[in-house]
Amino acid sequence: MSTLLGKVAFITGAGSGIGRGTAERLAREGADVCILDLDEEGAELTANLVTQVGRRAHVVRANVASAAHLQKAAAECVEQLGGLDIAVANAGIARGGPVLELSQKDWQDQLDVNLTGVFLTVQAAAQQMVKLARPGRIICISSLAAENTGAGIWAYSATKAGVRMMVRGWAQELGPAGITVNAIGPGVIETPLAQGLAGEAGGAIRTGLESRTPVGRVGTPADIAGLVNFLAGPDGEFMSGAYLLMDGGLRDASPGWEADESAMEERMRHMAAGEERRRKMQPFLDDRD
Numbered sequence: 001m002s003t004l005l006g007k008v009a010f011i012t013g014a015g016s017g018i019g020r021g022t023a024e025r026l027a028r029e030g031a032d033v034c035i036l037d038l039d040e041e042g043a044e045l046t047a048n049l050v051t052q053v054g055r056r057a058h059v060v061r062a063n064v065a066s067a068a069h070l071q072k073a074a075a076e077c078v079e080q081l082g083g084l085d086i087a088v089a090n091a092g093i094a095r096g097g098p099v100l101e102l103s104q105k106d107w108q109d110q111l112d113v114n115l116t117g118v119f120l121t122v123q124a125a126a127q128q129m130v131k132l133a134r135p136g137r138i139i140c141i142s143s144l145a146a147e148n149t150g151a152g153i154w155a156y157s158a159t160k161a162g163v164r165m166m167v168r169g170w171a172q173e174l175g176p177a178g179i180t181v182n183a184i185g186p187g188v189i190e191t192p193l194a195q196g197l198a199g200e201a202g203g204a205i206r207t208g209l210e211s212r213t214p215v216g217r218v219g220t221p222a223d224i225a226g227l228v229n230f231l232a233g234p235d236g237e238f239m240s241g242a243y244l245l246m247d248g249g250l251r252d253a254s255p256g257w258e259a260d261e262s263a264m265e266e267r268m269r270h271m272a273a274g275e276e277r278r279r280k281m282q283p284f285l286d287d288r289d
């Protein structure tokens with residue numbers, strides 16, 4: 001069933017992980033998709049997935065930490081695809097570390113992307129929705145970390161808890177314009193960002209996580225995309241200001257720390273891969289003009 005036929009979705013961070021899965025799912029439901037990412041190569045791969053199911057895709061290389069980039073991107077979405085009905089503020093980064101060590105640069109970059117970036121995305125998208133006078137749906141990606149936190153992850157948690165609160169205010173302000181605003185809190189989802197937590201199939205980290213998670217598996221981008229699709233579609237019309245946790249039951253599971261030697265080795269390997277990915281993207285993140 002094509003529940004989103006004729007709609008245009010604007011998705012940040014759609015060049016990888018949850019954003020890519022969401023672009024693919026919304027396209028399968030009939031939406032054309034504006035794919036915004038720092039990573040143009042990843043964004044082009046997502047665009048191919050969208051066009052493969054017969055929908056139109058438009059790629060914008062932009063930084064959500066820049067108001068100028070977002071204003072231009074949202075306007076381009078309307079020009080190129082004829083509207084902006086669904087906005088998914090999904091782009092995010094994880095900069096963890098202990099309070100004795102976390103640099104102000106990492107703290108600030110994470111605030112700029114995860115908190116300011118969500119604000120700027122919602123502002124630019126909502127301005128277009130109001131201008132077009134069409135009903136809109138805004139979905140912001142928060143995290144299980146908005147309600148659970150711990151050593152090394154508190155800074156990321158602070159940004160995600162902020163998103164959870166912002167949507168409640170925005171739901172009040174934008175409701176009269178026919179726009180709903182909601183947040184999703186994914187648990188551990190198998191994406192490049194969470195590889196150190198999700199591990200790999202058959203590995204020690206994954207096995208430990210699966211045994212702690214009530215539904216017995218790690219989450220996938222398709223899981224979260226299904227929830228975005230619900231919020232963006234006809235069945236989501238009466239939901240606004242909500243925070244929907246989708247974590248397979250992990251929040252209330254007993255804490256577990258897969259600390260045996262092979263899990264530690266695997267974790268170090270994923271951390272090194274994460275550092276490499278970060279080194280590649282940092283110059284783009286620093287470009288805000």
Ligand code: NAD
Nearest residue numbers: 013015016017018038063064091092143188189191193194
């Ligand atoms: P990912 O790293 O696979 O994808 C994130 C995408 O965002 C990347 O393509 C990256 O290039 C892009 N991006 C990063 N900073 C950007 C910026 N400044 N401007 C434009 N694009 C930018 O990560 P993911 O796991 O798919 O994460 C998506 C969202 O879900 C994030 O907000 C993340 O915090 C959240 N989340 C993820 C998990 C998980 O377990 N994977 C859990 C909870 C919440």
